[in-house]
Amino acid sequence: MNIKNQIKNILTDSANALGIENLDKLVVSFSNRPQLCDYQTNFAMIVGKPPMELAEKLVEKIGNVEGFEFSVAKPGFINIKLKDEVLNDYANYVDQDEDLGVEQLKEKKLVFFDYGGANVAKELHVGHLRSPIVGEALKRLHETMGNKTLSDVHLGDFGLQMGLTILQLKIDGFVDEFFKIDVDLNKIQIKGVTLDVLNEEYPKASKRKDVDEKFKAEADQITLYIQQQKQPYFEIYKQIKALSIKEIEKNYDMLNTTFDFYYGESDAYPFIEETINKFVDQGLARESEGALVVDVAREGEHIPIPKKSEDEPQRYKNPMPPAIIKKYNGGDLYATTDIATILMRNRDFAPNEIVYITDNRQVGHFEQVFRCCKLAGVSPKEQKLSHVAFGTMNGKDGKPFKTRSGETVKYKDVLNMLIEKAEAKLVENGIIGDKELARKIGVGAMKFGDLSNTVSRDYVFDIDKFLAFDGKTGPYIQYTIARINSILNKANFEGGNKIRVETQEEREIVLAILKLNSSYRVCYDAYSMNALCLSVFELASAFSTFYNNHKILSQTDEERKGAMLQLCLLVKNCLSKALYVLGIDTVEKM
Structure with a gap:
């Protein structure tokens, strides 16, 4: 309807x-x-x-x-x-519809989502928060509207950080057993290496590479050995990866984020040679300073920008620079592995669209990758390749969010900060010791605060604002659902009544549901969830006005009371569905 x-x-x-x-x-x-x-x-x-x-x-x-x-x-x-009869019909239609009135796509498709972007052997930090938050919500949105989806965290498991970490572990004596003569690698386990150790080793190595060229060169060589599966480096790498994935999964679980696959760059490695040959065989690759590059600039890109005055110097739009697909030392780059990954995904799943969710610094990289894929036929013409580029999460000073000492804030520290603050607010309201409820509220506050913004824009992380129980926040929506639960429980109401719009407040609720359901398509087209966040807040606000102005439970007209309670139930279901799409848990009480 x-x-x-x-x-x-x-x-x-x-x-x-x-x-x-x-x-x-x-x-x-x-x-x-x-x-x-x-x-x-x-x-x-x-x-x-x-x-x-x-x-x-x-x-x-x-x-x-x-x-x-x-x-x-x-x-x-x-x-x-x-007129009221239209709103009556619509409210009762939504109430009976299994999709709660959310528009279903006429042409369904398979969409592959690539988000998360965690790196093996490196602790997740605040910069890793937005990708899973945005990616999970977009995936759920597509599923809600009828598309089939697949999702992959796409681990950074083949980059320089692996070479640096293994070299530092070798220097510090953690992997001596692997380098002994005639050793059986199948029987050796890394000893003494925990996630805490990895979190110390990588930063140490990363700092050293900036001042020690020989160290950097050796790390580059080890990275190449890993890509070539040369032992014992490859076995050390596999064990570090397994250790890291366990922790990465825990961190994403905290955020209600799930993936169909925990593939990494390494899974695309068998497709690397074929990928490079596609460009070479079609005459699309050329040698440049010992590297292999692909020209992706299009005709007309290097064009003059109109002057605003005669005195202004002539400026030009810069063409897209060539994509490097093989380094001078034979190593592969991110562009190569990303192109090979698209080749792999098309062989395995043939999705209609592949969506990448990363920060906006990767815009140029993915434009190069997408152009390469279309040039070489890695991606068929009809396949859509999309890049959702998000802005930065900043502190109140407007700069990227960091600790007081200027260090990058850890991912889990941000979530724990929100959860602890939520727990303190619950104590103020007389709810003590419910850590799971605090987690739902804290994580919900983070997600709603993030998704309320246009995805491409930077935003300020304001923990007090995010956790407020009133205003446009996640906790306010959760509180509204909890309030409705209380009303329905007190009335022992199980549903089955007809909704009847009789007051201005009820009109406002149904109109808010109309707007909410139309916002799903707006978000779908924009690859941004802010319209849904606004609409769900407006529905919660409309319900609050209705609740404050009308005595529902003390209604003496049972038919009227049943209609009002049915509307309450509909609001709860619509709010709950929207929170599910946003990746936010509902709560029974607050």
Whole structure:
């Protein structure tokens, strides 16, 4: 039941009857002045002169339509108000619909999501938070609207950090057993190496590489050995990877983030040679300073930028630089492994779309990778390759979030900070010792605070604002659901009644559900969840007004009471569905 489409069809019929063209410009949107109307269109202002006259003709032609009121407002808007019977029908339709009125895609597809981006042997830090938060929500959104999905954390397990870590472990004597003559590598386990040790070894090695060229060169060589599966380096690498994955899984579990696959760059290694040969055999690769590169710049990219004044020097748009697919020493780069990974995914799954979720510093990299894939036929023409580039999580000073000493904040420290703060707020409300409830509230606060922002923008991490139990926050939505649970429990209500809209507050609730359900498609098209966050907050606010202005449980008219309780249940279900899509847990009480 798509009310916006019903309105558009009514307007289209009227325009056709009047011989008006340019119907592609007819857009119906929610009113930005809800006190006047529920929907509006500026169609008459775009296609006709004078707009008021055209708008009046359109409305006159429409006449009386059951369920809708059309009117004209200066300087040419057509306003549409929904009658209560339409809202009644819609509310009861949503209440009975298994999808709760969320639009289902007409053409379903398989979408492969690549997010998370954890690195083996390196502790997750605050910079790793946004990718799983955004990626998990987008994946759930696609599933909710009917697509099939697959997801992969795509571990960074073949990069320089592995060479650096293993070299440092070797220097510090942790892996001596692996280098003994005639050793059986199948019977050796790394001793004394824990995650805490790895978290000390890598930073130590990373600092040393910046001042010790010989050390850096040896780490590069070990990285190459790992890529070539040369022993004993490859066995050491495998054991470090297994140790790291256990911790990575725990961290993602805290965030309600799941993956179908824990593949890494190493899984694409068998496809590397074939990938490079695709470019060489088609004459797409050339040698440059000992490396193998692919030209991905397109004709017309190096074009002059118009001057704002005669005195301004001429500037040009820079063309996309060549993509390096093989280093001078024979090693492979991120571009190579990413292209090979796309080749692997297409062989194994043939998804209609592959979506990468990373920070916005990777925009150029993925544009190069996508262009390479299309040039060489690694990705078929009809396949969509998408990159969702997110902004930075900053501190209150507007700079990237760090500790007071200027160090990068650990991933788990951020979550623990939120959980501890949530636990303290629960104690204030008389709830003591419920750590799981605190986790749900703290993590929910983090996720909602993040997803409320347009994905591409930076935002400020404000723990007090995120954890507020009122306003546009995750805890406020969770609290609203808990409040509804309390009402339904006190009434021993199990559902089955008809909803009946009789008051302005009930109108506002159903209109908020309309907006909420339309926001799913907005988020789908934008690859950003902020519209859903806004709509779910508006629905929670509309319910709060309804609850404060009406005594539900003390209603003496049982039919009226049942209708109001059924509306409460519908609000709870709509809010809960939205939180699920956002990757946020609901709570029974707060």
